[in-house]
Amino acid sequence: MNLSCQSCGAQLVVADTLRTATCPYCAAPSVVERPPTPDRPPPTFALGFVQTPQKARELARENLLRRSFWAPSSVRNASVEELRGIYVPAWLYSALAESDFSATIGEDYTETETYTTTENGKTVTKTRQVTRTEWRPLRGRHAEYIPDVLVTASSGLPNDELEHIEPFDLRALRRYDDALVAGWISEEPSLPPQQCQEQARAEVVEHLRQRLASFMPGDSHRDLQYSTRFHQESLVVCLLPVWVLALRHDPKSPPLRFLVNGQTGKVHGRVPVSWVKVLIAVVLGLLVLGGLYLLLSSHGKGLR
Ligand SMILES: [Zn+2]
Known part of the structure; x- marks a missing residue:
């Protein structure tokens, strides 16, 4: 058929x-x-x-x-x-x-670079390795x-x-x-x-x-x-x-x-x-949190 x-x-x-x-x-x-x-x-x-x-x-x-x-x-x-x-x-x-x-292809290479910095109040010159890319x-x-x-x-x-x-x-x-x-x-x-x-x-x-x-x-x-x-x-x-x-x-x-x-x-x-289910869960969650808060705060008062 x-x-x-x-x-x-x-x-x-x-x-x-x-x-x-x-x-x-x-x-x-x-x-x-x-x-x-x-x-x-x-x-x-x-x-x-x-x-x-x-x-x-x-x-x-x-x-x-x-x-x-x-x-x-x-x-x-x-x-x-x-x-x-x-x-x-x-x-x-x-x-x-x-x-x-x-495409543009990048090749990495390292270079030694000199730079100046301040150590113990003195200016010193140092070197470091840096990676550069050639395109x-x-x-x-x-x-x-x-x-x-x-x-x-x-x-x-x-x-x-x-x-x-x-x-x-x-x-x-x-x-x-x-x-x-x-x-x-x-x-x-x-x-x-x-x-x-x-x-x-x-x-x-x-x-x-x-x-x-x-x-x-x-x-x-x-x-x-x-x-x-x-x-x-x-x-x-x-x-x-x-x-x-x-x-x-x-x-x-x-x-x-x-x-x-x-x-x-x-x-x-x-x-x-189901947003109804999510809403009910959120409301229940808030009720539990609220209940815990009340319980803890009244407990706290009792101790004082
Ligand atoms: Zn169909």
């Missing part, structure tokens, strides 16, 4: 037995049936689920309890039974990145093949959330097969490839900042600038196994999501703070 979430835009493919009225990504009750997408090529690769539903629930529950002391009760008591396994679409990107860079400009070109950058292709699961449960062990990637996703919820890529490609390039550029910095000669550098061109780019769709628990504790705020990496068990979720 093909479903579409009118709230987050997810394009789901769901086994009939998993028929759902709410979106597994955003918990919005705005899931409608849609016609199948014509001529959509199947994903190229997929990673299978390793974590069992029981283990995923256990991980989610531990995480929820550990981090939700200050959370609204609705979150703290959320049912992890609602955790759902989804084959999330992602783009696997690789490219040859060629960068022209320029010189450097230009160059750096080329590097960047394999396996994963970016989300799902409008239901933003890239920054996916990054929190990475890495996936891509050595376990296999050719996509319909049998793998049978009985599961899966999603078709719902973000435009162009947007995913830009996201992947941005990740590579960010990665190169550290790479180039680590290659710089000398003792220090500054003003590192570079521009990168991409060659031999490849972008293929793969499905990633993710357990998702979506909660709506407040209809007006965005949904909360707990994610468990279906392969490694890495958990991610943001927990909101």
Whole structure:
């Protein structure tokens, strides 16, 4: 059955037995049936689920309890039974990145300096070692093949959330097969490839900042600038196994999501703070302090 979430835009493919009225990504009750997408090529690769539903629930529950002391009760008591396994679409990107860079390189050297100072009322001349830096400009070109950058292709699961449960062990990637996703919820890529490609390039550029910095000669550098061109780019769709628990504790705020990496068990979720709980704790704390103060001051008077 093909479903579409009118709230987050997810394009789901769901086994009939998993028929759902709410979106597994955003918990919005705005899931409608849609016609199948014509001529959509199947994903190229997929990673299978390793974590069992029981283990995923256990991980989610531990995480929820550990981090939700200050959370609204609705979150703290959320049912992890609602955790759902989804084959999330992602783009696997690789490219040859060629960068022209320029920087100012610093070489340190020591110099002996003479200086005058006053000792016992007399002016004396002394020497000391000082470190100085000589700066010189450097230009160059750096080329590097960047394999396996994963970016989300799902409008239901933003890239920054996916990054929190990475890495996936891509050595376990296999050719996509319909049998793998049978009985599961899966999603078709719902973000435009162009947007995913830009996201992947941005990740590579960010990665190169550290790479180039680590290659710089000398003792220090500054003003590192570079521009990168991409060659031999490849972008293929793969499905990633993710357990998702979506909660709506407040209809007006965005949904909360707990994610468990279906392969490694890495958990991610943001927990909101209940200001009512914090306020009660502060008031209780002040009452205790006030009580202690009264106790100590009356005790002090008794001694006098
Ligand atoms: Zn949704």
